[in-house]
Amino acid sequence: MKRCRPSHTLMGFFFQGALEHVERLVGSEVAAEIRSQVPCTQDALLPVLSYPATDYLRLLQLGSQALMARGRSFPAAMEALGYGAADGLFALSMGQMVLSTAEKDPHEGLAEVPGVARMIASFGEREYQRVADNHGRFIFRGELSGPSWITGVFRAGIERIKGCQATLEVDPGAFVPYLDFTVDLRW
Numbered sequence: 001m002k003r004c005r006p007s008h009t010l011m012g013f014f015f016q017g018a019l020e021h022v023e024r025l026v027g028s029e030v031a032a033e034i035r036s037q038v039p040c041t042q043d044a045l046l047p048v049l050s051y052p053a054t055d056y057l058r059l060l061q062l063g064s065q066a067l068m069a070r071g072r073s074f075p076a077a078m079e080a081l082g083y084g085a086a087d088g089l090f091a092l093s094m095g096q097m098v099l100s101t102a103e104k105d106p107h108e109g110l111a112e113v114p115g116v117a118r119m120i121a122s123f124g125e126r127e128y129q130r131v132a133d134n135h136g137r138f139i140f141r142g143e144l145s146g147p148s149w150i151t152g153v154f155r156a157g158i159e160r161i162k163g164c165q166a167t168l169e170v171d172p173g174a175f176v177p178y179l180d181f182t183v184d185l186r187w
Helices: 012-026 028-037 053-068 074-091 093-104 106-120 146-160
Strands: 009-011 050-052 125-132 135-141 167-170 181-186
Touching: 009 012, 009 053, 012 028, 012 050, 012 053, 012 074, 028 053, 050 053, 053 074, 074 093, 074 146, 093 106, 093 146, 106 125, 106 135, 135 146, 146 167, 146 181
Parallel strands: none
Antiparallel strands: 009 050, 125 135, 135 181, 167 181
């Protein structure tokens, strides 16, 4: 949260998806407690409006703590929150466009991700590289939510692409605070 600036924002569907997933995993009482501690979630969120990234990071912090209290590791908890947050993305036309394109050609669909990310988050830089016919690489810089959360979002996307069997690997060279990292996808 220390690296988050007031100008850093994220669209509301990520908040909604993560909160709904927490509610499914650990119950409505825990989700209500998290909402009470995250200012922008106390009123109804609009999916395509932007909200403070500091609030989202607080939601991730509280959600991961709730999942860790139930036996998940921190990376597994963050991945679960990313997976849940992706529900909102793939319900919107921009997320459906990426999935539809990826079904036809994984590289073309994945190449759309950096542009979509610029529309939904005001922080971070994302770059896609075609490595081989069945291998792509994302380079993340200044990604506040970190590699485990991103892995969860990608897993949710992969599951939605018909017939896609893919593996994800985060570069083991990623260091704390995990703002800059690469993710390799192979299919």
